[in-house]
Amino acid sequence: MVVAYLCIALLGLLLTLGGFYVSLIRGKTNVVGGVPKPLDDKLHKAIRAHGNACEYNVFIALTFYILSQHQPPTWLLICMIWLTIARYAHFFGLLFCETMAKPNLLRFFGAGSTFVAGSLMCISLAMVILG
Template sequence: MQPAQLAIPCVAALGLLLFVSGFFVSVTRARFWTLHAGANDPAHALTKAVRAHGNTAEYAAFLALLIWLAGQHSQAAWVGWTMLAATVSRYAFVAGMLLSPTLAKPHPLRAVGAFGTYLCGPALCVALLLG
């Protein structure tokens, strides 16, 4: 898989995840007629939506930058697979947050997404250093 061909779709997918999750927070706030309800309840839909979006905001932008740069500077197939895995990991993480009955207990998709992010992010950094 050529990194240059994957960079734009992966960056676009991360951007879409960020903006759709932000919109979902707004819809969920409207559904509960509140700006803050659920903030202390790990099982509340608004809490889960806010944390899923917040975590996406924390990681998506830098992953997008890494993906874009790695796509421009590396021809190694493993970099392309890593870019794709990083993007899928972020989607798995958000799905795990939203599908979980409560954030107080682990969800398999959340764990897979976090592990994938923690593995792929540093790998993309190494790809940039290797050129």
């Protein structure tokens, strides 16, 4: 349970600090609404990194919580850690890329791992629910 709860906390921290970072950049650039168009714009990248985390992290955290209530096996705890690392990798891959128009290793690892580990988590959740 500790591993799942720690991963949930880390995913929540990514959301919270990501939103704070977007607010800081908005303040510095005096852009209070909208998303700048260029794919290399710092604010655009921060908004997308935060938005993508919002799209995935809440569901992932909920999945972690439910699975943690059913004494998950070690491989599933490792999967939770892997998925948490993947979400951070994807976040920073978006945030620190030269431009979002070009792929980079962090984004590739983060997105690919999210799809694979996330699917494993969902299958495990279905198996727990179905007994």
